[in-house]
Amino acid sequence: MRDLSCQLDPVESARLRPPAEVMRLSRMGSFFPTRLSFMRVLLRSLSAGEAKISRAVWEIDKNGWGRAVYRLDYNAAVYSLVAFSNQLADSARTDRVIATAWDATFVLYDGVPDRAELDRLQAAAPHQEKGRYGPRDLVLSRANKSVRLFEELVSALAEGRQPEAGLIARTGYLMRTTAVYGNGKFGICDREQFAGDSSAGDPSAGDQAAGDSSAGRDGFARPFAAEMMAVYLIRHFTHDLVDHIAAARGGKKAIRLDRELRRHLGIGNSTGLGMAPFLVTHPVLLNNWMLARETAWARVRGLAEASPEQQQRLQELASRAGGHLAEWQVPDEAAQTRIQNLRAEWAAVQASLSADLLNGPYPFAALAGLAADRSQECQELMLALCLEVNGEAIDGLADCMDSSQEARLNPAARAADLLAETRQQFGWALAVDFSQPDAIQHFWYVSAAKLEPRLGNRHLEAGSELETPLDIARRVQAMEAALAGWLETAPPDKLVAEFLLAFPQHRLAVQRVQTNGWAPYSEIQDNLLDASCLPVDMLRCKLSFFGASKFDPKSDRWTRITMYQGAPLADELADARLADDWWLPVLG
Amino acid sequence: MMIVSASECRDMITKAGRGVGLEASRAADLAAACCLLCAFGRQGCQAALACLADAEGLRLPESPAAGQLFWPQGRAALEGGQAIEMIQAGLAQSAGFGQLDAPPMLLGLAAILAPETGFEMLAGKTLQGRTANGWIDWFGPENGPESGLECARDSVWLRRLDRLPDIAARPLLPFSVDPQDWQAVCQLAALTYVPESETSRARGAGAGQIDND
Numbered sequence: 129m130r131d132l133s134c135q136l137d138p139v140e141s142a143r144l145r146p147p148a149e150v151m152r153l154s155r156m157g158s159f160f161p162t163r164l165s166f167m168r169v170l171l172r173s174l175s176a177g178e179a180k181i182s183r184a185v186w187e188i189d190k191n192g193w194g195r196a197v198y199r200l201d202y203n204a205a206v207y208s209l210v211a212f213s214n215q216l217a218d219s220a221r222t223d224r225v226i227a228t229a230w231d232a233t234f235v236l237y238d239g240v241p242d243r244a245e246l247d248r249l250q251a252a253a254p255h256q257e258k259g260r261y262g263p264r265d266l267v268l269s270r271a272n273k274s275v276r277l278f279e280e281l282v283s284a285l286a287e288g289r290q291p292e293a294g295l296i297a298r299t300g301y302l303m304r305t306t307a308v309y310g311n312g313k314f315g316i317c318d319r320e321q322f323a324g325d326s327s328a329g330d331p332s333a334g335d336q337a338a339g340d341s342s343a344g345r346d347g348f349a350r351p352f353a354a355e356m357m358a359v360y361l362i363r364h365f366t367h368d369l370v371d372h373i374a375a376a377r378g379g380k381k382a383i384r385l386d387r388e389l390r391r392h393l394g395i396g397n398s399t400g401l402g403m404a405p406f407l408v409t410h411p412v413l414l415n416n417w418m419l420a421r422e423t424a425w426a427r428v429r430g431l432a433e434a435s436p437e438q439q440q441r442l443q444e445l446a447s448r449a450g451g452h453l454a455e456w457q458v459p460d461e462a463a464q465t466r467i468q469n470l471r472a473e474w475a476a477v478q479a480s481l482s483a484d485l486l487n488g489p490y491p492f493a494a495l496a497g498l499a500a501d502r503s504q505e506c507q508e509l510m511l512a513l514c515l516e517v518n519g520e521a522i523d524g525l526a527d528c529m530d531s532s533q534e535a536r537l538n539p540a541a542r543a544a545d546l547l548a549e550t551r552q553q554f555g556w557a558l559a560v561d562f563s564q565p566d567a568i569q570h571f572w573y574v575s576a577a578k579l580e581p582r583l584g585n586r587h588l589e590a591g592s593e594l595e596t597p598l599d600i601a602r603r604v605q606a607m608e609a610a611l612a613g614w615l616e617t618a619p620p621d622k623l624v625a626e627f628l629l630a631f632p633q634h635r636l637a638v639q640r641v642q643t644n645g646w647a648p649y650s651e652i653q654d655n656l657l658d659a660s661c662l663p664v665d666m667l668r669c670k671l672s673f674f675g676a677s678k679f680d681p682k683s684d685r686w687t688r689i690t691m692y693q694g695a696p697l698a699d700e701l702a703d704a705r706l707a708d709d710w711w712l713p714v715l716g
Numbered sequence: 717m718m719i720v721s722a723s724e725c726r727d728m729i730t731k732a733g734r735g736v737g738l739e740a741s742r743a744a745d746l747a748a749a750c751c752l753l754c755a756f757g758r759q760g761c762q763a764a765l766a767c768l769a770d771a772e773g774l775r776l777p778e779s780p781a782a783g784q785l786f787w788p789q790g791r792a793a794l795e796g797g798q799a800i801e802m803i804q805a806g807l808a809q810s811a812g813f814g815q816l817d818a819p820p821m822l823l824g825l826a827a828i829l830a831p832e833t834g835f836e837m838l839a840g841k842t843l844q845g846r847t848a849n850g851w852i853d854w855f856g857p858e859n860g861p862e863s864g865l866e867c868a869r870d871s872v873w874l875r876r877l878d879r880l881p882d883i884a885a886r887p888l889l890p891f892s893v894d895p896q897d898w899q900a901v902c903q904l905a906a907l908t909y910v911p912e913s914e915t916s917r918a919r920g921a922g923a924g925q926i927d928n929d
Contacts, residue, residue: 223927262719263890272927304927312723320722398927534748537741537829539801574731575916576909582916591910597740625805629798632774636741 143426148556150422151653157665158504159672160512163519163711164420167675167692169526170356175707177203177347181364181698184240188213190376192369195250198361199240203347207266208237209361210249213369221272223306223398225580230256232303232365236267236358238322256307257578261316266348267358268316271303271366274396278302281370281385286378290386296393297455297715300678300690302366304396310355323349323530351413351530352674359691363395364698387697392715394693397676400686401581404666405572408598411643411650412531417673418649420529424522428514429493431521438517439486445516446478449509451714458680466505473499473506492518516711535643535650537635539625543615546624550608550641556653557601558608568602569659571595583663583685600640601655607637677712717892722751725891728898728905729764735907738771738793746793749824755888756852758820761897766818767793768904777802783809790814790872792821797829803876804830810875819843819872826874827852834877840870846881853883 149155161168185197198209213232220229233253241249245264252259256270277299284291311319323346348354367390375382385393407414434442453471458464477498485494492514499510515522551558560567571592575582586592597603610631615622624642628635644650654661663685671679676689694713696706726747733743746764753760775795777785785802787795790813799811800822816822819839826835831850838844845854910916 221927263721274929276929312721315719315721315724318722535741537801540805573910574908575912576906577912579909582910584910584916589913589915591916594908594910596908597734623805623807625798625801625807628801629776632739632742632794632798635739639741 140423140426140430143430144422145425147648147651148653150418151649151651153652153654153662153665155504155508156652156669157662158508159669160505160509161672161675161677161711162421162424162512162515163708164424164515164522164526164529165673165675166350166352167356167360167695168708168711169350169523170353170360171695171701171707171710172523172704173347173350173353174202175696175701175704179203179701181361181701183368184208185246186368186372188369188372190373191215192373195246196365196368197241197246198364200357200361205347206239207357208240209358209365210235210237210241210246210253211362211365212250212254214254216272218275221275223272223304225307225400225402225578227306229254230270230306231273232271232362234267234269234271234358234362234365235261235265236269236354236361238264238266238317257314259314261314263317263321265316266310266322266354268307268309268314269305269355269358269362270307271305271362271395273303274299274301278370282374282377285371285374285385286382288378288381288383290383290389293389293715296389298457299396300392300693301363301394301396302370303362304398304688305359305362306398307402308355308359308397310352310358319354322354349530350526351417356674359395359397360695363393363692363695366395367393367697388715391697391700392694392713394690394695397671397689397691398686399667399671399689401583401663403670404663404685405581405596405598407652407666407670408600408656410531411535411640412533412647414652415647415650416529416531419647420525421673422649423528424515424518424525425496425511427521428518429490429496431492431518432490434486434491434517439483439491441517442486442513443481445513445711446474446481448714449513449712450474450478452677452712455714456678460681463679463681466503469503470505470509473502474509477502477506477510512711519708535639537624537639538642539623539628541624541642542620543611543618543622543624543627544620546627546638546641547608547611547615549645550604550611553644553648554601554604554608554641554651557604557655560601560605560655560658562602562605566659567655568657570657570661572598572656586657597636599657600637600651602657603634603637604641607631607634607641610634718895718898720891720893720898722755722891725751725754725761725893728901729761731908732764732768732901732904733771733793735904736768736771738768742793742797745797745825745828746821748828749821751891752827752850752852753820753824754891754893756854757889757892759894759897760821760824760891761893761901763792763818763821763824765897765900765904767791767821769817777811780812785811786813787811788814790816792816792818792825796822796874797825799874800826800829800835803835803874804833810873812874813872815870816872822872822874823847823852823854832880834880835874836877836881837872837874839872846877846883848880848883849885851883851885853881 179202182199184199188194188196193213193215196211200207211234216229216231235249235253281291371384456467480498495510495514499507562568568586571584571586573582573591573595664681664687667687668679671689676691678690680688694710700706729747729750730743733746750760750764777787780786785799785808802808823837823845827847827850835847845852
C-alpha cells in the first residue's frame with residue numbers, strides 16, 4: 129500500500145524535525161489528534177466506500193438489557209457488531225482490567241452471525257478474557273456506563289425534554305470502553321488475515337453464518353482500523369440504547385435525543401499501562417506512524433502559499449480549537465494548569481493569525497514559527513491545525529502508516545560501523561548514568577494476575593529479575609561497552625555476526641541500533657526505567673494516533689479519553705463534508 | 717488439537733523463550749519461526765518446546781573445513797540462529813550439527829532471519845527443505861538436495877544456495893496445536909510473570925477501584 133505520497137524528496141527530508149526533538153516523552157505526551165489519526169482515516173474511508181450501517185437484531189428489554197446486532201456493509205464485505213447489555217451492580221463497576229463484569233460487551237464479527245453464532249458469542253463475550261473466540265471474531269470489547277450522564281439523559285428524554293447541552297459537553301460519552309482487543313487475542317482473528325491475505329481462515333466455519341465476507345476485507349488494512357470500527361459502532365449502540373430506555377420509561381411522552389447533541393456524544397475510554405509497551409515492542413510501526421506525521425508536517429511547512437479557502441478554514445478551525453480547549457476540563461490540577469496555559473497561548477496565537485501572515489510566503493512555516501517559542505503542546509496543536517487544512521497534500525500518507533517489516537539484524541555489517549552508529553544515534557542512551565538509583569527505579573513486568581503490563585519500583589518491590597525487556601537505553605549502553613572493549617583487540621574488519629557469537633546477550637541491542645539506522649523514529653529517546661518517566665506520555669502519543677481527544681489523566685500511568693466526539697452519525701457518513709469535519713469539536 | 721491465533725502463538729512462545737533464559741530477540745525470532753512452521757501445517761509448538769529444553773550457555777563452533785562451521789551438539793534457537801547469521805554474513809557457506817534439538821525449526825529460522833537468502837537443509841535421511849523469500853519448501857529424499865549435501869543419520873546440515881530457489885507462496889493454514897504442547901508453552905511463559913502483591917495490585921493502574929461517575 130505504498131504510493132508516491134509516501135516518498136520523501138531530499139528537500140522534504142531535510143525539513144523533517146530530527147528524532148532527537150520529536151521522540152522525547154514530553155513531546156509525545158503533548159500530541160493532539162490529526163487528520164492522519166486512525167479514526168479520521170477510517171471515517172473518510174467509510175464515507176468513500178459508501179458504508180451502510182443497519183440494525184439487524186434488537187432484543188433489548190425495557191431496562192436496556194439484552195442483545196443487539198448492527199450490520200455494516202463496507203467495501204463489498206459485511207461485518208456485524210454484536211452487543212450484549214447486562215445488569216451490573218454499582219459495586220462491580222470498575223474500569224480496571226481486573227474487572228470481571230461490565231455494563232456491555234461487544235464483538236465485531238466477520239459476516240452476520242446466525243442464531244447459533246449469536247448464542248456462542250453470548251456465552252463467551254460477557255466473560256471477555258475468560259472466553260475463547262474464533263477466526264470470525266475480529267474485535268472483542270466491553271464498556272461501562274457513564275452512570276450519571278446516562279441516567280440524566282434517560283430521565284430527560286423520558287420526560288420529553290432534551291438534556292442540558294453543557295452536561296454533554298463536559299462528559300462527552302455515555303459509555304467508556306475499558307478494553308478493545310484485536311489481532312488474535314484469546315483466539316480471535318489475526319490482523320493479517322482480515323487486513324490482507326484472506327485465504328487463511330477457519331475452514332470449519334463453513335456456511336454457519338450468513339454474509340460470508342472472505343473477500344474485500346482490505347477496508348481494515350490500516351493499523352487499528354478494525355478496533356476503531358468496533359468503537360464507532362459501539363458509540364452508535366449507546367445512542368440507540370439511551371433512546372430505547374427513555375422510550376420504555378416515558379412512553380408517549382418520550383422524545384429522541386437531538387441530532388447535534390447525539391453527534392457530540394462519543395465514546396469514553398480508560399487506558400492504563402497495558403498500552404504503553406506497544407510503542408517499544410513495535411519499533412518499525414512506531415517509526416512509520418511518526419514518519420508519516422513528520423513528513424506531513426515537513427510537506428505542509430514547505431508549501432509556498434495558502435489559498436483563500438485554506439486561510440478562511442484555518443481561521444475557523446483555530447477558533448474552534450480555542451472553543452475546544454475551553455470545553456476541555458479535567459479534575460487533575462497539574463493537567464488543568466497545562467490546559468489553562470495552553471488556552472492563554474492559543475489565544476495569543478489566534479490574535480497573531482493576520483492576513484499578512486497567511487498571505488505571505490510559506491505561511492505554514494510562518495505559523496510553525498509563531499508557536500516555536502511556546503509550549504510543546506502549543507507547537508503540536510499548531511501542527512495539527514496546519515495539517516487539518518492540507519488534506520489534499522497529506523492524506524495519502526495514511527497509506528504509509530502500516531508495516532510489514534520488523535526490527536532486523538544485519539549480521540554482515542562491520543562491527544566498527546555498528547559502534548560508530550551506536551555512538552551517533554544513541555548518544556541519549558549512552559549519556560544515562562545507570563549507577564544512579566533513580567535511573568533504574570522502574571521495572572516493567574507482566575503481572576501473573578490478568579497478565580497485564582505493570583510498572584514496579586525496583587528498590588521497593590520484588591520481581592525485577594523478571595522484567596520485560598523495555599530497557600532499550602540500558603541495553604544499548606551495555607552493548608556499546610562490550611563492543612568497544614571487543615574491538616580494542618579484534619581486527620578492524622570483524623563483522624557483527626562474530627561479535628554476537630562471542631556476546632549473544634547483546635543481540636537485541638544490536639538489532640535496535642541497526643533498525644534505527646533505517647527507521648529513525650523507532651526509539652523513544654528517554655530512559656523508560658527512570659524515576660521521572662511518565663507512562664501517561666506514551667499513552668497520549670498512541671491515543672492521539674488513534675484520534676482521541678480530551679485527555680483526562682488520572683495519574684502518571686492511566687488516563688481517560690474521548691473518542692469520536694463530534695463525529696458524523698451512522699446515517700451521515702454519506703456526507704463527505706460531515707464525515708471529515710470533526711477535528712477538536714465544539715458543541716453548539 | 718486446538719486452534720490458536722498467530723498472535724497468541726507468537727506472544728506465548730516469545731514469553732516462554734524468555735522464561736527459560738533465551739535472549740529476548742532470539743526468543744522473538746523463535747516465536748516467528750514457530751508461527752511459520754504452524755502456518756505450514758507443522759507442529760511448530762512441539763519444535764519450539766524442543767528448543768526450549770536447553771537454552772542457556774555458550775557453545776562455540778568448530779571449523780572442520782574452509783567455509784564450514786560445525787557444532788557437535790547444537791540448539792536450533794541458539795547455535796542454529798548463529799549459524800544462519802554467520803552464513804548470511806558470508807563467514808561460512810554451510811553449517812553442520814552432530815545433533816540438533818529441533819531440525820524443522822532451523823529451516824523456519826532460516827526463512828525468518830534471512831528471507832533474501834536461499835538455504836537448503838538436510839536432516840538425517842528424511843527431512844529436507846529449502847527456503848526463499850520467507851517461504852519454506854519441504855521435499856522428500858526422492859527429489860534430492862540440489863547442493864549435493866549429504867549427512868549422517870543424526871546430523872543436520874544447512875547450506876547457502878548460490879541462487880534464490882523458486883518457491884511459490886501458498887495459503888497459510890490456521891494454527892492447529894496439540895493442547896498438551898500449548899499447556900507446556902503456557903507454563904514456560906508463566907515463568908516471566910510476577911506474582912501479584914497488594915502493592916502491585918494497587919499500582920497496576922488502569923482506572924479507579926470503583927467507577928460509578
